Amino acid sequence: MAYRFLRFVGAMAFAAMLLVPQYASAQSKIGYIDLQRALSMTKEGKSAKDKLQKEFDKKQKELDKVQDTVRKQKESLEANAQMLSDDAKRERAIQLQKDMYGLQQKFIQLQGELSQAEAAATKKIFDKMGPLIEKMGKEMGYDMIVERSAVLYAKPEQDLTDELVKRFDKQ
Numbered sequence: 001m002a003y004r005f006l007r008f009v010g011a012m013a014f015a016a017m018l019l020v021p022q023y024a025s026a027q028s029k030i031g032y033i034d035l036q037r038a039l040s041m042t043k044e045g046k047s048a049k050d051k052l053q054k055e056f057d058k059k060q061k062e063l064d065k066v067q068d069t070v071r072k073q074k075e076s077l078e079a080n081a082q083m084l085s086d087d088a089k090r091e092r093a094i095q096l097q098k099d100m101y102g103l104q105q106k107f108i109q110l111q112g113e114l115s116q117a118e119a120a121a122t123k124k125i126f127d128k129m130g131p132l133i134e135k136m137g138k139e140m141g142y143d144m145i146v147e148r149s150a151v152l153y154a155k156p157e158q159d160l161t162d163e164l165v166k167r168f169d170k171q
Contacts, residue, residue: 029141031160033133034148039125041165048121055117059110066106070099132167136160 039045077092084092137145145160 028143031142031145031158032148032151032154033145033164034161038161038164042168044125052118056114063107063110066103070103073099129168133164
């Protein structure tokens with residue numbers, strides 16, 4: 001989700017550069033920010049990442065338990081197949097299929113929950129960065145600040161990512 005947001009911002013910045021030729025002039029001051037790097041460098045971003053990792057680990061343990069149960073059912077069915085009647089084998093196989101389907105659904109559900117949590121945390125941080133980037137641009141005399149993914153080449157001194165992280169962590 002964050003990647004889509006970054007691509008959108010980059011595309012919009014690129015379109016703005018094409019539509020407004022005055023920004024392409026040598027007199028303009030243009031900077032860029034690597035939002036993904038800024039996100040991972042800020043205290044709040046690191047904290048959000050740690051929180052998401054803990055949530056992931058917790059959900060992975062839940063998934064591992066269900067997966068272990070299904071694995072044991074399968075092994076039991078395979079080990080006892082010769083001793084079971086055809087009806088009993090069929091019932092166990094059907095139950096195993098249902099449990100495997102349930103496992104897949106649980107995986108999809110947990111993956112969706114984690115994606116939503118990551119998107120929410122990322123959006124919250126990016127929403128705070130927006131006004132800060134605008135303020136930086138005005139204070140530092142930039143005509144335009146674009147997202148790094150929209151930049152094919154730029155001088156390293158045009159990278160404002162570290163400044164954004166410093167200011168973000170101060171507020």
